[in-house]
Each structure stands twice: as structure tokens, then as C-alpha cells.
Amino acid sequence: MKNTHNWLVTQFEAERPRLRAIAYRMLGSLTEAEDAVQESWLNLSSSDTSTVSNLSGWLTTVVARVCLNMLRTRKSRREDSLEASEPEAVTGDKREVNPEQEMELADSVGLALLVVLDQLAPAERLAFVLHDIFAVSFDEIAPIVERSEAATRQLASRARRRVRGKASMQDADIATSRDVVEAFLAAAREGSFEALLAVLDPNIVVRFDSQDVPVGAPREMHGAAVVAKMLVEHSQIFRACQVALVNGFVGIVVAPYARLIAVGDLLIKDGKITIFTAILDPVRLRQLHLAVLND
Known part of the structure; x- marks a missing residue:
């Protein structure tokens, strides 16, 4: 036995x-x-x-x-x-x-x-x-x-x-957008102000889609320098981020401990991020179509 x-x-x-x-x-x-x-x-x-x-x-x-x-x-x-x-x-x-x-x-x-x-x-x-x-x-x-x-x-x-998933973009556009987002994530993880400015449109708009924005906190931020400064101050969160398809377009998922807490819905033009919508509302998150980008 x-x-x-x-x-x-x-x-x-x-x-x-x-x-x-x-x-x-x-x-x-x-x-x-x-x-x-x-x-x-x-x-x-x-x-x-x-x-x-x-x-x-x-x-x-x-x-x-x-x-x-x-x-x-x-x-x-x-x-x-x-x-x-x-x-x-x-x-x-x-x-x-x-x-x-x-x-x-x-x-x-x-x-x-x-x-x-x-x-x-x-x-x-x-x-x-x-x-x-x-x-x-x-x-x-x-x-x-x-x-x-x-x-x-x-x-x-x-x-x-x-x-x-099914991309809503041509393969060439996906590759270009992916390069931009990966460069953004690398710069954000390093907390590199200059590298962030290189991938952010000078007039970038960041929007926060959440029901729990603290009283007095902005729902929008404008300008590359302002946004880059904020990102550098919160660089630690970007280790929990990865590139993904968000509703058919290249975006970002934020998932510490593999639990989705936010999604970055991005608009990219001419190699720069022009609009960054941070979706944090749990109901909205469940409505998104997320997929893995092929290597």
C-alpha cells in the first residue's frame, strides 16, 4: 500500500x-x-x-x-x-x-x-x-x-x-498601429517622457469612460506634454497592459492578475496616438469585442 x-x-x-x-x-x-x-x-x-x-x-x-x-x-x-x-x-x-x-x-x-x-x-x-x-x-x-x-x-x-477575432483594418494598418502601440507601451513602462512624446500626437485627447471618476478629477486631458507627465507618474500600471484587438482595431487591455479592469480604445493617425479612450466601466467592458493579435 x-x-x-x-x-x-x-x-x-x-x-x-x-x-x-x-x-x-x-x-x-x-x-x-x-x-x-x-x-x-x-x-x-x-x-x-x-x-x-x-x-x-x-x-x-x-x-x-x-x-x-x-x-x-x-x-x-x-x-x-x-x-x-x-x-x-x-x-x-x-x-x-x-x-x-x-x-x-x-x-x-x-x-x-x-x-x-x-x-x-x-x-x-x-x-x-x-x-x-x-x-x-x-x-x-x-x-x-x-x-x-x-x-x-x-x-x-x-x-x-x-x-x-476579426480585424476591421488592413494587415498593413494593423502592423503599423501595432508598432505604434508597442512603442507607446515600452515608453510608458520605462516612464520615458521623451519617448512618450514621440508616439503621442501634440494635441492628443485622453478620455476616461467610467462612472467612478473622483469628484474634481478631469474626465478629459489634452496635450502630449500633460498626458505624458501623467503616464510617467503611473508607469507601474503598464506592466499589466498588452496589445489586443478592441472592436476590430488595435488597442490595449489592462489586466493585473489577468483580470480585465480597463481597455484603451485608440485612434492612431500618421503614426501618432491622437485619441485615447480609457474604458473602465464594468458594463462597457463586457460589451467590447476583444481578440488576440496574431504574432
Whole structure:
């Protein structure tokens, strides 16, 4: 019995990195991913695995079902709360996480991808993550989502269309706009006043679309120097930003801990950002069509 337990521990630890990778892409939260992996271990340690021929596949199925249940619970909570964009409102979890580790993991996966995945229905997200990212076959995914193999293919197909989106621009315009936005983000992250002036139109207008603008705070800012100064003072937030398609145009998602809190809707002309609308209102954020830019 002891030898069997030790063997299971060894096998599970070998699978843990892959299981955590699946769970993180499913849930977009390091804390929740660790919880899902731990629950999969509890399932393993209390199950009769004598007839399991593919332990790796068995664990994939278990962690996927755990994540699916967590996503469905999260969705039902969101329907009851317009403040679900806040991590605690979604998870109810007040445990401390390592911000550096969380951000590094989100960066490695892609903030924009995590944000777009978070907009999918739970079953769509599971089908896309397992098949398109981890190459799990549809016949293995179908029982998890309780659909036929053909219906599961449709789930993944719908998710794929959402993730990739449809640009409202020509490829050349997308490439040019992406270069401008990436240069802007690099300058903002570095807090470089001069580099920001190089990508901001001299007459840039910044607008804040939010119901919670503090009394006395401006809803608009005008002029490159004024805007650049403000951006330098808040440079730390730009680590949680990434380029994405926003309603078919190149924009910015702001997602600390992979939770969307704002979107930058940009107008770019002649290689300069002329209008920057910062959308922070939770209702408006849910109405946006976000997609990942192809590398």
C-alpha cells in the first residue's frame, strides 16, 4: 500500500507542471489553478487507479472537470454582480498571492489571451484550451463537457473565432498601429517622457469612460506634454497592459492578475496616438469585442 502511494505521489508530481499549466489557462488565476491541481490530487489519492491505463489522461480529465465546475460557479456569481471584474468578487478568495510570480506567469501565457479566454463560456474555454493549446483530442474532451464529439468541435471552433477575432483594418494598418502601440507601451513602462512624446500626437485627447471618476478629477486631458507627465507618474500600471484587438482595431487591455479592469480604445493617425479612450466601466467592458493579435 505504501509503495502504491509513493508511486502515485511520484507520478503526480511529474504531472503537476502540466496540470497547473492547464488549470491556469482555464482559470486565469494562479491561486485557483493551484486549488484545482490540489483537488485533482485528492481525487487521485482517494480513487482506485488499478484499472487506469493512462494516468496522464486520467489526471487531465479530472483537473479539466474541476476547472469547468469552478468556471461555472464563477459565471453564476458574475451574473449576480456587476463588480465581477474584481478578483475577490470573482473568487471570494482573500489569500495572498505573490504578485511577481502571478505577473510573470501571466506574461508568459499572454495577458490578452487570458482576458479573451475569460469572455468565453466555460465549455468553450475548456474545449479551446484542451484542444488548441494542449492537443487533447475531441473524443477525450466530449465526455468532460457532456456533448457529442461534433458538438465539442463546434465549441472549440466558436472559441477559436472569438480568440482570433476579426480585424476591421488592413494587415498593413494593423502592423503599423501595432508598432505604434508597442512603442507607446515600452515608453510608458520605462516612464520615458521623451519617448512618450514621440508616439503621442501634440494635441492628443485622453478620455476616461467610467462612472467612478473622483469628484474634481478631469474626465478629459489634452496635450502630449500633460498626458505624458501623467503616464510617467503611473508607469507601474503598464506592466499589466498588452496589445489586443478592441472592436476590430488595435488597442490595449489592462489586466493585473489577468483580470480585465480597463481597455484603451485608440485612434492612431500618421503614426501618432491622437485619441485615447480609457474604458473602465464594468458594463462597457463586457460589451467590447476583444481578440488576440496574431504574432
